[in-house]
Amino acid sequence: MTRTIEVTSNPNLAPVFAKAVATSRLKSGKALPVLDVVRRDIQVDPSHLAAYNQVSGFPLRNEVPSTYLHNLSFPLQVTLFADRSYPYPLTGSVHLSNRITQHRPVLLGEPVTITVSTANARPHRRGAMVDVLGEARVGEELVWEGVSTYLYRGQKAPGEVEEPAEESDAVDGTGSIWRLSGDLGRRFAGVSGDVNPIHMNPFAAKALGFPTTIAHGAWSMARMLAALENRLPSAYTYEVSFRKPVLIPSTVRFVARQDASSGDWELALRNNKKGTEHARGRITAGSGG
Template structure:
């Protein structure tokens, strides 16, 4: 939160009920135009412990083994209620409903153990123009004591919103890795299944009918399910400390069939990944893993 002179902090005593938070965010969405700018506002929760049953359910939906170490994407799952609290606050200028998760970068400084107690923090910064609206960086951190163990940077797009500034030109980044891969058949209830373990009940993920009401032709998988499933497919090959980045390039329609492609990048534990439409070969999600030195 560079340049902030005073930061207001929302201290959560317990994990909020996301259905209530979403309902409040939806009810207050009308009239949020972004004109006031992002507030110097942080959400913090201390004393966070892991519910083993909730973790097991998450691992089952995403394909992780149940281990004594938390999946890197599960830390995002833990901070998501803080993000939702931030989005629902009346000082946050952009509407939650209809927002799109463009990309995600997660950093694991060391494995986080199931038994460790966490402090979580989330805030937003760097609102800037996008050709389809406004994009915002939502940053999150997890600490064990005073030790920073995990970081997240999620970029959200608020479609149809406007903000002062020059819209950056679209950059052609070429195509990602391709070739033979694992074929994944995604069921129509995948969005509902992931919503139950993540709390993200955005209508674009829940059913074709609710997705159409939000301007999408069909339901789409959560970006965080895609990232989790792609990382889970490499679980046994991941370094202890690493960064994984995902760019959600096109919607992953559900039901549907996709191909997961992963190529090793060398001896440093790095990987390049793609999730592609099986029939057309279109790249839907581009990802990478890079070991921290």
């Protein structure tokens, strides 16, 4: 049977993170739990949404960005990671990619129920990968789905390691130049609840091998989508994978190319000077993919 954790309000993530780190040493690598974390009938706070939109680049409007629904699901993910039945430690985990499907826009004022679960633990050449599944419903209507894929370095999962598929180069060329301030990590932490110190404290970042603080992957995902927000259909699937961390402060270049026949978008976020690929994305019309 599925066990359910009910979250009745937006949790303060600092103690939940602390619990997840504290339970890391108790993790056993056993099978994924049959566990849902649910928060029902969420009323989006217009002032919080406005703050999120400002940091992420979305305009103020009556529709809730699809990445904001991911933002609402993130505390539920951390709550799941902190549960003792979850077999992989938060310490050393890496957020690899996201896939978001918007079946239709959620309007400000609509109560949303979000559910998070996990599936598909599988081996990776550097550890184990797990998909964290999210869905959002207005009443009984499924309006949004998300898949966040995490790598747990040095961990094990059943099965054979699949060889990575060959990839073409991400799009490149001229694009929008974004100058990222040194306080970006703190500002996005304020609207996302993701208080991982590698985004806010340069000493913590250096202790984990980064020369300085790094931007949240969820910020990169949101900012790239916001740049195209007024050109997207009402239903779409957005896939993004994270390559090299975005150091802050820095200057990045956003490149987007639309296929004339299909209407699909190919996206890339690059270091403006070196051309280093930080993230790549793809947006396809419709919600059946």
